[in-house]
Amino acid sequence: MPDWINVIIRSFSMLIILFFMTKWLGKKQISQLNIFEYISGIVLGGIAAVHAIDPNANFMYALISMFIWFIVPFIAEFLSLKSKRFRNFTEGKSTVLIQDGKIMEDNLKKEGYSTDDLLAALRENNVFLASDVEFAVLESSGELNVLPKKENRPLTAKDLGINVAPEKEPQTVIMDGEIMLESLANLSLNVNWLETELDKQNVSIENVFLAQADNNGQLYLDLYDDKITVPEPTEKALLLANLKKCQADLELFSLATENEESKYVYEKNSKKLQHAIDLVQPYL
Template sequence: MPGWFFIITRSLIFLLLLFITTKILGKKQISELSFFEYVVGITIGSIAGEVVTGLESNMYHGALAICVFGFITFLVNFISIKSKKFSDLVEGKGTVVIKDGKILENNLKKEKYTIDELSALLRAKDIFRVADVEFAVLEPRGNLSALLKKENRPLTPKDLQMKMAKEKEPQTVIMDGNIMDEPLRCSGKGRGWLYTELEKQGVTLDNVFFGQVDSYGELTVDLYDDKIKVPQAAQRPLLLATLKKTQADLEIFSLSTDCDQSKAMYKKNAAILQDAIEKLAPFLNG
């Protein structure tokens, strides 16, 4: 048989074998690699390339070599899960390179990183001043984990003691102009509601490329025609504004009346409504 036929046959066989081996070893093989996984990956690829293109090579020996390396990798991963010391030996440990805003030069040299390389890793995390960093670790897989000093961290609702509404997973209810009934049911909506919302936004189903219902039950759409501007949903902000106006009206009524009984009633209901506004504000603020 001609040589090209053997190359095609071996390529298909080893492509399938490599796929099965990688599938068994797990997603870790296609993520950031450790030193050991990097060496194994290069070796397996070299073996496969040599056997596929080397017509005089024994195909079964190559397959055996790949299986051996695959088994060794599987065994190493299994032992690493059971033993922390073995895991540190094979995959390495994190190295602290910045502490209290100061670079630890000895640790940086030990990992053979330059200041420029460290600066590039920091810039990738939108950090431009080393002095702003409380703690930074160079992870075993080469990525940098950094913790900013407290005064340099962005404010969060928790810092401001704000209550925030819990959000659920958005449901994709329209895809390529077609209604997805299962996600629509999961969002607690029906086709009638969907057609009504589309009508409110002045769009038709056949012009919608993508549509989602968020955790607040609001529909957002992306149209095929990008020149058409879709109005933003404003039900929640409008409801909040209405509640605030009603509460303010009650306060005004309490000041305007001379009847003590009516004044007390208005004040009481204004206070109840104010309490409700404070509780609902995290849900209704846009």
């Protein structure tokens, strides 16, 4: 067999083996690596590269060495899930760099972090003053997580005392012109609902590049034809406007009539409708 064919076969074989080994080691292996995973990843790639381009290298030796470098991190990962002490040894511990607004200089030196390193990491978290930070911790992955002081955090609905409706993640119901039945089922919707919503906007499924729906049944479209503008869903806004109009009409009827019984009925129902609006407004 010619050497170039041998190299092609070895390369494809190593690529497939590395793919499955990485897949079995889990997503963590390709995201934030600890020291053990970093070393094993480099070595596995090096073994695969050397034995892929060297036709004289023993392929069985490559498989044995790759198996060892695969099984050791696999066992280490399993043990780290079972033992906190072992996990601390292999992955390390997080280190507090700022606590109660005070920079921990000894911890900075321990981690080899200079003041410039700390300030750069804070800027990556959109913090430009160290005095704005209440707490900052350096994770074992090397990422710095920052908790700003309360007065420097963005306001939330809870801070303002506003009730908001619970919300589930939106689902992609059409992708590349194909209906995603599982996504529709996750929202308790069906194809008939989807076709009805598309008819409302005079759009056919074949013209839809991407369609997403939220848990309120609002459909958002992106078409293949970029020159066509699809209006944003307005059903919820129209419903809220109609409710408010009905409530205002009841108040006007109450003021316009001189019949005490009718006035009482209008006022009573106006208050009931206002209470209903207050309840459903977070959802609209």
